[in-house]
Amino acid sequence: MNSYRLSALLGRLETGDELGLVRNAATQQIGRIDGTLALLRQGDPQRPLFLPPNTKIRNSFSTITRHWQDGLRPMSRAILAQEVADPDAIRTFQKEADQFVAQVNTLVKLIEQDSELRTFWLRGSQLALLGLALVTTISIIFLLFSLIIEPVTRLYEGMSRMREAQFEVRLDVDSDDEFGQLAQGFNQMGDRLQDLYGNLEALVKVKTQALEEQNRELALLYDCSAFLQRPQPAEELCEGFLHRISEYFKADGGSVRIIDAQRGNVHMLVHHGVSDELVESEHCLKVGDCLCGEAVEKRIAVVHDMRRIDQAHEKQCYREGFVTVSVFHIFAHGQHVGFFNLHFRQPKVFNPHEKELLETLGQQLGIAIENMRLATREREMAISEERNLVAQGLHDSIAQGLNFLNLQVQMLEQSLKQGEIGDVAEIVPQLRAGVQESYEDVRELLHNFRSKLAEGSLTGSLETTIDKxxxxxxIEVDLISDGEGAPFPREQQxxxxxxxxxxxxxxxxHAMATKVEIGLQDHQDFSLSIHDNGRGFDAATLSAKSEEHVGIHIMRERAARIGAELDVRSSVGLGTTVQLTLARAQRRAA
Known part of the structure; x- marks a missing residue:
């Protein structure tokens, strides 16, 4: 088409019509043919467009290219270069163009033949692949049926028969693959089920006994734990413990002994089922004496068979008819507190589980005894600290007042001896004022020592104190409360x-104040401030005499007991502020 269009454009040059436009169109047509040949030679991956890799096609394309490059293209350029077109040259070009078109037609036929051949082979390949896919599918179905479905079906049938209590059913193991292992496992399960079903009654009985034993152990542990948590004296604590374990293990006698580490003695605290003679002879043993003393040194649980001990007849427990004597230790946080004995008139053997149970119970008893001791020490410390605060309060208030009265009485005695009645008249009012102040201090101290909190209410108790x-x-007192933080324990309150x-x-x-403001900020952090508008004092003097100043030392000790910080700020003529701060980290839950 491009060649014929170029021939038509060159033919129009003979008429002489619009030569410029015809020449430009012919030139563009030559460029299109050049571009088409170049595109076929290089190919276009985007379309895609490539010449088939065929020798005939490549040779035909090369002939066409040479014919164009060496023949038609130079002839068309020469005709376009002439000012007046030569008709003979144009007719020669047209003849050559017809031959060029024939060559192009031959190339197109070759390409079509190649495409038909490739299409034939493509369809043949597709048919072959389709046939192969059908064969493969049929083969896979057959393999799935023979390798998976059939074994699964046999396994399902076996399970169905097993579900109907036919425990003698077994599967054939004809392979070593997963289904063979599954069949083997099914057969093992059948053997196990058949064995269990045959011995089911015996197994149920054994399991029932084991569960009953475990329930008894749990009941003993729970009962002992609940009992040992009650606040009670050590004798009642050990007596109840010994009664429970003796009843559980059916012991004929027993005792609980406490170690005195400082003196190296072992004291019998409680006992039952043993004679007074045995209690008298063993109420206090040295560590290392007798069988129990030896067990203390080794710190291990020991069960003695008195029939196998040399010179057993010398032991009082053997003479009383006890065949088995056991020793289990009482520990608390790694500390050896004591041990307890269980005596049996019939031979008794403890299995490892029973020994472990008794050792656990011994630890519970040890912790209970240690908690009782710690509670006693805590009460003693609390009493000691409160007595110390009482002594400080007496010293800081009444003792100073009595000291002042003593000085005034000495001055009164001296004035009476010297007959100075005027001095006596001045001293007597001071004595009366001192006695009245000491009386008020005593009443205030008694009131403070008897102070109690309303249940869970710090603000209510503060309001009661302020009203009084x-x-x-x-004096006017204002209470400003802000926030409702977590409740304090009663000790902190x-x-x-x-x-x-x-x-x-x-x-x-001391303040000579007319107004007091008490601020309470109770959020996560707690802050309490007491500010008065009194005469104040020099803070430097307070720091130098803080140990002697009335009340300050007591307040600081009370603040330290609850983990709070106390700050006293004052200036002469500007009043005094007592600030207490309790950080959230120091607050304890109520």
Whole structure:
């Protein structure tokens, strides 16, 4: 088509019509033919467009290219270069163009033949692949049926028969693959089920006995744990413990002994089922004496068969008819507290599980005894600390007042001896004022020591204390409360209340104030402030004499007991502020 179009354009040059436009169109047509040949030679991957890799096609394309490059193209360029077209040259070009078109037609036929051949082979390959797919599918179905479906079917049939209690059914194991292993496992399961079914009654009986034994052990552990958690004296604690384990193990006698590590003695605390003679002879043993003393040194559980011990007739427990004597230790947090004995008149053998149970019970008893001791020490410490605070309160208030009265009495005695009646008249009012102040201090201390909290209410107790302070002194007091944090335990609440009482007492005695503001901020952090508008004092003097100052030392000790920080700020003429801060890390849950 491009060749014929070029021939038509060159033919129009003979007429002489619009020569410029015809020449431009012919030139563009030559470029299109060049571009088409170049595109066929290089190929276009995007379309895609390539010449088939065939020798005839390549040779035909090369002939066409040479014919164009060496023949038609130079002839067309020469005709276009002439000012007046030569008709003979144009007719020669047209003849050559006809031959060129014939060559192109031959190339196209070769390409079509090649495409037909490739299409034939492609369809043949598709048919072959389709046939192969059908054969493969049929083969896979056959293999699946023979390798999977059939074994699964046999296994399902075997399970169905097994479900109907036909425990004698077995599967043939004809392979070593997964289905063979599954069949083998099925046969083993059948053997096991057949064996279990045959011995089911005996197994149920054994399991029932084991469960009953475990339930008895759990009941003993629970009963002992609940009993040992009760607050009670050591004798009642050990007596109840010994009664429970003796009843559980059916012991004919027993005892609980406590170790005195400082003196190296072992004291019998409680006992039952043994004679008074045995109790008298063994109520206090040295570590290392007799069988029990030896067990203390080794710190291991020991079960003695008295029939196999040399010179057993010398032992009092053997003479009383006890055949088996066991020793199990009492530990608390790694500390050896003591041990307990179980005596049997018939031979008794403890299995490992029973020994482990008795050792666990011994640890529970040891922890209970240690907790009782710690509680006793804590009460002693609390009493000691409170006595110390009482002594400090007496020293800081009444003792100083009595010391002042003593000095005044000495001065009164001296004035009476010298007959100075005027001095006596001055001293007597001071004595009366000192006695009255000491009386008020005693009443205030008694009130503070008897102070109690309303149930779970620090604010209510503070309001009660403030109302009494207003009635006694006539001083205006404002309570500003902000926030509702987590409740304090009663110990911390009491210490906070005592600190407020002590601060108000100092205001009454020394501040000469007309108004007091108490601020309470109770969020995650707790803050308590007592501020008065009194005369104040020099803070440097307070720091130098803090140990002697009335009430300050007591307040600091009470704050330290609950983990709080106490700060006292004051200036002469500007009043005093007592600030207590309790961080969230130091707050304890109620």
């Amino acid at each position: 302070f207003r009635r006694q002194t006539g 009491l210490q906070l209340l005592f600190i407020v009482q002590e601060a108000l007492s100092n205001v009454r005695k």
